[in-house]
Amino acid sequence: MTSIELRAIGKRYGAAWALRDVSLRVEPGEFFTLLGPSGCGKTTALRLIAGFLDPDEGEILIDGADVRGVPPWRRDLGLVFQNYALWPHLSVFEHVAFGLRERHVPRAERTARVREALRLVSLEGFEHRRPSQLSGGQQQRVALARTLVLRPRALLLDEPLSNLDATLRAQMRIELRRLHRELGITTVFVTHDQAEAMALSTRVAVFDRGAVIQVGTPAEVYRRPRTRFVAEFLGAANLLSGTVQGDTVRVHGAEGRRDGLRLRVADPAAGDGAPVVCVVRPEAIQRVASGAAVANRLDATVLTVVYLGGRHECELALAGGLTLRAELATHGGAEAPKPGERIVVAIAPEDVVLLIE
Amino acid sequence: MLIRPGQAALFVVILALLVVFIGYPLARVLIVAVSSDGGFTLAHLVAFFQRGLFVEALVNTLVAGAAAVVLGSVVALPLALLLARVDFPGRGIAQTLALLPLVVPPFVGAVAFQQVLGRSGVVNLFLLDTFGTTVPFMEGLTGVILVQALHYFPFILVNTAASLAGIDPAAEEAAQSLGCHGVRLLWRVTLPLALPGFGAGALLAFIRVIDDLGTPLMLNYTKMLAPQAYLRVTTVGMNDADGYVICVILVALSLAALVAAKALLGRGDWASLARGPERHPSRLRGARAWAAWALVAVLLIPALVPHLGIVALSVSKVWSFSYLPTRFTLDNYGEILVRTPHFVWNTLRYALLAAGIDVVLGAAIAWLLVRGRMPGRGVLDMLATVPLAVPGVVLAIGYLRVFHDWDVPGLGQPLTATWLILVIAYAARRLPYTVRAAYATMQQLHVSMEESAQSLGAPPGRTFLRITLPLLTRGLVAGGVVAFITSAVELASTILLVPRIELGPLSYGIYIYMQSAVGRGPGAALGVVAIVLVAVGTWVINRLAGRNAGAAWRL
Numbered sequence: 026m027t028s029i030e031l032r033a034i035g036k037r038y039g040a041a042w043a044l045r046d047v048s049l050r051v052e053p054g055e056f057f058t059l060l061g062p063s064g065c066g067k068t069t070a071l072r073l074i075a076g077f078l079d080p081d082e083g084e085i086l087i088d089g090a091d092v093r094g095v096p097p098w099r100r101d102l103g104l105v106f107q108n109y110a111l112w113p114h115l116s117v118f119e120h121v122a123f124g125l126r127e128r129h130v131p132r133a134e135r136t137a138r139v140r141e142a143l144r145l146v147s148l149e150g151f152e153h154r155r156p157s158q159l160s161g162g163q164q165q166r167v168a169l170a171r172t173l174v175l176r177p178r179a180l181l182l183d184e185p186l187s188n189l190d191a192t193l194r195a196q197m198r199i200e201l202r203r204l205h206r207e208l209g210i211t212t213v214f215v216t217h218d219q220a221e222a223m224a225l226s227t228r229v230a231v232f233d234r235g236a237v238i239q240v241g242t243p244a245e246v247y248r249r250p251r252t253r254f255v256a257e258f259l260g261a262a263n264l265l266s267g268t269v270q271g272d273t274v275r276v277h278g279a280e281g282r283r284d285g286l287r288l289r290v291a292d293p294a295a296g297d298g299a300p301v302v303c304v305v306r307p308e309a310i311q312r313v314a315s316g317a318a319v320a321n322r323l324d325a326t327v328l329t330v331v332y333l334g335g336r337h338e339c340e341l342a343l344a345g346g347l348t349l350r351a352e353l354a355t356h357g358g359a360e361a362p363k364p365g366e367r368i369v370v371a372i373a374p375e376d377v378v379l380l381i382e
Numbered sequence: 383m384l385i386r387p388g389q390a391a392l393f394v395v396i397l398a399l400l401v402v403f404i405g406y407p408l409a410r411v412l413i414v415a416v417s418s419d420g421g422f423t424l425a426h427l428v429a430f431f432q433r434g435l436f437v438e439a440l441v442n443t444l445v446a447g448a449a450a451v452v453l454g455s456v457v458a459l460p461l462a463l464l465l466a467r468v469d470f471p472g473r474g475i476a477q478t479l480a481l482l483p484l485v486v487p488p489f490v491g492a493v494a495f496q497q498v499l500g501r502s503g504v505v506n507l508f509l510l511d512t513f514g515t516t517v518p519f520m521e522g523l524t525g526v527i528l529v530q531a532l533h534y535f536p537f538i539l540v541n542t543a544a545s546l547a548g549i550d551p552a553a554e555e556a557a558q559s560l561g562c563h564g565v566r567l568l569w570r571v572t573l574p575l576a577l578p579g580f581g582a583g584a585l586l587a588f589i590r591v592i593d594d595l596g597t598p599l600m601l602n603y604t605k606m607l608a609p610q611a612y613l614r615v616t617t618v619g620m621n622d623a624d625g626y627v628i629c630v631i632l633v634a635l636s637l638a639a640l641v642a643a644k645a646l647l648g649r650g651d652w653a654s655l656a657r658g659p660e661r662h663p664s665r666l667r668g669a670r671a672w673a674a675w676a677l678v679a680v681l682l683i684p685a686l687v688p689h690l691g692i693v694a695l696s697v698s699k700v701w702s703f704s705y706l707p708t709r710f711t712l713d714n715y716g717e718i719l720v721r722t723p724h725f726v727w728n729t730l731r732y733a734l735l736a737a738g739i740d741v742v743l744g745a746a747i748a749w750l751l752v753r754g755r756m757p758g759r760g761v762l763d764m765l766a767t768v769p770l771a772v773p774g775v776v777l778a779i780g781y782l783r784v785f786h787d788w789d790v791p792g793l794g795q796p797l798t799a800t801w802l803i804l805v806i807a808y809a810a811r812r813l814p815y816t817v818r819a820a821y822a823t824m825q826q827l828h829v830s831m832e833e834s835a836q837s838l839g840a841p842p843g844r845t846f847l848r849i850t851l852p853l854l855t856r857g858l859v860a861g862g863v864v865a866f867i868t869s870a871v872e873l874a875s876t877i878l879l880v881p882r883i884e885l886g887p888l889s890y891g892i893y894i895y896m897q898s899a900v901g902r903g904p905g906a907a908l909g910v911v912a913i914v915l916v917a918v919g920t921w922v923i924n925r926l927a928g929r930n931a932g933a934a935w936r937l
Contacts, residue, residue: 075555075559076559077555077558096558096563097555097558097559097563098558098559098560098561098562098563099561100559101561102559103559104555104559106552106555106556107552108550108552110550110552110553110555110556111556112553112556112557112571112574112575113575114574114575114577123557123560123562123570124560124561124562127560127561127562127566128561168556171556171560172559172560175560175561
C-alpha cells in the first residue's frame with residue numbers, strides 16, 4: 026500500500042500562485058479527499074501527484090521516493106478524469122486492455138484481467154460497446170476499470186461524480202466506497218461537493234485559494250472547523266461574533282447593539298476579553314420545553330419555516346436583533362413551528378465551536 | 383405556424399434562382415448524358431467505358447487524386463502535428479507560410495513549377511551540368527500530381543490541425559497515466575482521434591484535384607477527365623454526348639467524396655464526447671526551436687520556391703536555359719496594365735459582383751434555412767451546397783447547353799454572349815462559402831435575440847436588418863472575400879464561358895499569354911497580380927476571422 030506526501034509545494038501559473046506552501050500526507054489505504062471551491066487549487070494538486078504538472082517549489086513523495094521529474098507513464102497511478110476522457114475510437118474492452126498492452130501483458134492474461142476488471146465495475150457484457158453507446162454512469166465505470174485493471178499504486182479521482190445526475194451520483198458514491206473497501210487502494214479524491222467528501226472520505230483536506238486550511242476526518246472538519254471559511258464551506262453554519270468571559274462567550278448584538286446574549290461553551294480556548302466567533306450548526310439548535318433545565322436556553326421568535334421532511338428549517342429571531350438558522354427535528358407528536366410563534370431553543374455547550382480571529 | 387407572405391416570396395424567388403442557375407443546368411447535363419432521340423438510354427455511359435482513352439482518363443484522374451492526396455499528406459501531416467501541438471518562436475509565420483500555396487492559383491503554380499522543375503528548368507539544368515542527366519519531374523501525370531499535391535496540401539493541413547486541436551487533452555493524458563507516451567501515444571490515441579479531420583481534408587483535396595482543369599491544360603496533359611470534357615465540348619461540339627457523360631462521372635466522383643467527408647466529420651460518437659480544458663503547449667527554445675524550423679523548411683521549401691520563379695519570370699526579359707533570368711525589365715507589367723488592362727479590370731468587376739451576389743443570397747438562404755418555416759427547405763439547402771461537388775467544367779457545359787440558344791428578353795442576345803454569364807457562374811460556384819459562413823454564425827445566435835426585437839415591435843424583416851444582419855456581418859464578409867478571391871482565379875469555367883477575348887478575366891489572360899513563348903513574361907506578371915489579389919484577400923479574411931482564419935478552407 027502506498028503513501029503520498031506533498032512537502033511545501035508551490036505551483037505558479039505565470040505570476041499567480043495556484044498552490045502555495047501546501048503540505049499533506051495521504052496514509053496507505055486512506056480515502057483522502059481534496060475539498061474546496063473551484064479555483065482553490067485542488068485539481069492542480071491532483072495533477073501534480075499524477076505527474077502532469079511539475080511543482081515550482083517543494084517535493085512530492087510517493088512511497089517515500091521523490092517523484093519530481095518522473096513522467097506520468099512511469100508513476101503507476103490510476104487517474105480518472107472529470108469528463109472520463111474515453112477514446113471514441115476504442116471499444117470498452119480495448120479501453121480496459123489499453124494499459125495492459127503498454128505493459129506487454131500476454132494476450133491470455135490480458136483477456137482474463139479485463140474480464141475481471143469489468144466484473145468489478147459490473148460492466149460484463151459491454152465489451153464491444155463504443156463510448157458513445159454508454160450512459161454517463163457506464164462511461165464512468167469504464168474509466169475506473171481502465172485504471173483499476175493495472176492495479177495502480179494509488180487511485181486519483183478528479184471530480185468523477187460531477188457529470189452524473191443526482192440518483193446516479195448517490196449510486197456511484199456507494200460503488201466507490203465498495204471498491205475502496207474491497208481493494209484497499211490508497212485513493213485521492215477531488216471534489217467541490219462537501220456532502221460527497223463527508224460520505225466517502227477517511228480524511229479531508231479543505232483547500233482555499235491555493236492553501237490547505239484544515240486536514241481531518243469528516244467529523245473533525247465539520248464539527249471543529251478551524252476557520253470561518255471551513256465552517257461555511259462544510260454545510261450551513263451560524264456565525265456569531267463575541268468576546269470570551271470565563272467559560273461563556275458574550276455574543277454581540279446585531280449592528281453594534283449592546284443587548285446581545287450569553288452562550289456557555291465547553292472549551293473557551295482563550296482568555297477573557299478575547300474576540301471570538303461562535304460556530305453553531307443549524308441542527309445543533311434544539312427546541313426545548315419552556316421550563317427545561319438546560320444550558321444556553323434561548324427565547325426565540327419563528328420568522329420563516331421551510332418544511333424539509335423529517336425536519337423544519339427555520340429562521341429564528343433572538344434577543345439583540347440576532348437571527349439564527351435552525352433545523353428543528355419534528356419528532357412523532359411534536360408540533361411543527363409556525364411563523365410568528367414564540368418558542369424556546371437550546372444549544373449544548375459542546376456544540377458551540379469557537380474560532381479565534 | 384403561420385408563414386408570412388414576405389418569407390414565402392423570398393423563398394420562391396431564391397429557389398427559382400437556384401433552380402435556373404444550378405439545378406436545371408446540371409439536370410440538363412445529366413439528361414443529355416442518358417438520353418438519345420428523346421428516350422432514356424445508358425448507351426452513352428456504356429460507350430464511355432468501351433473507349434480506351436476515356437477509361438485511361440478516368441484511371442489517370444483517380445490516380446492523380448489519390449497520389450496527390452498521399453504526397454500532400456506527407457507534407458501536411460507532420461506540419462499539422464507541429465503547428466497544432468508545438469509552440470516555437472515564429473509559429474505564426476510558419477502557419478502563414480504553410481497556407482501560402484493556396485494563394486497561388488494552381489495553373490499559375492503549374493507555370494512556376496515548369497520554370498523550376500521542368501525539362502529546361504533550374505533544377506534540371508543543374509542536374510545536367512553536374513551529373514549529365516535530367517529527371518522528368520514535370521512530364522505527364524507526374525507533373526500534374528506534383529503541382530496539385532503541393533498546391534492542395536493546405537486543405538489536408540488545415541482540417542487535420544483543426545481535428546488535432548479539438549482533441550480533449552484528457553484523452554491523451556488518460557493514455558499517458560496508463561503508461562502510453564511518445565510515438566505510441568501518437569499512434570494509438572492521437573492520430574486515430576484526428577482521423578475524421580484528416581479524412582475530410584484528404585477528400586476535399588481529392589475533389590479539388592479531379593475538378594482542376596487549369597493545371598493539366600497548362601502542363602499540356604489532357605488524358606484526364608476534366609480536360610477530356612473540355613476538349614470534347616470545344617472540339618467535337620455541344621451535341622456530343624461523350625462530354626456530358628464525362629461530366630456526370632466527374633460530378634459522381636466529387637459528390638461521393640463530399641458525402642464521405644461529411645459523414646466522416648459528422649460521426650456522432652466522435653462529437654458527442656465531452657471536451658476538456660484548453661491545451662497550452664510549452665514553447666520550444668534553442669536547439670529544439672531550430673529543429674522545428676528545419677522541419678518546416680524541409681516540408682515547405684518544395685512547395686514555396688517554385689512560386690518565387692513566377693515573380694522572377696514576371697520581371698525578366700529573357701529566362702531560358704539559365705538558372706536565373708539574365709536581363710530584367712518592367713515591360714511585362716506595362717503590357718498587362720497599359721496594353722491589356724481589361725484582364726485585371728474584368729477580374730475585379732466580375733469577382734466583386736459575384737461575391738456581392740453571394741453575400742446577399744448567402745445571408746438570405748441561411749436565414750431561410752435556420753429561422754424560416756417554409757416546407758422544402760431541404761431542397762434549398764441541397765441546391766446551395768451542391769456546387770461544392772460540381773467541377774467548373776461541368777457547370778460551364780451546363781450553362782452553354784441551357785443558355786446558348788435562348789435570347790434574353792431585353793438583351794437581344796443569349797446570356798452566354800455576355801460577360802454576365804461569367805458573373806453568374808462564379809456566383810453559383812462560390813455560393814456555398816457564404817451560405818455556410820452565414821449558416822454557422824446564425825446557428826450560434828440564440829433565437830431569443832430575435833424574439834426580443836420582435837416583442838419590442840420590430841417585424842421579422844426589420845428584425846433581420848437590425849439584429850441578425852449586423853451579427854452576421856463578420857462571417858458573411860469573410861465568406862464573401864473567399865468567394866471573391868476564388869472567383870478571381872477561377873479558370874475551369876472561365877475558359878469555356880468567355881464570349882470574347884476582351885471580356886476575359888485575368889485567369890483567361892494568363893492562359894492565353896502562356897500559350898506562346900513571348901507571352902510568358904506578361905503571363906507571369908498577371909500571375910503576380912493574381913497572387914497579390916488573393917494574398918490581400920487572405921489577409922482581410924485573417925483580420926475578420928482572427929484565429930479561425932483557416933475555417934474558410936475547412937469543411
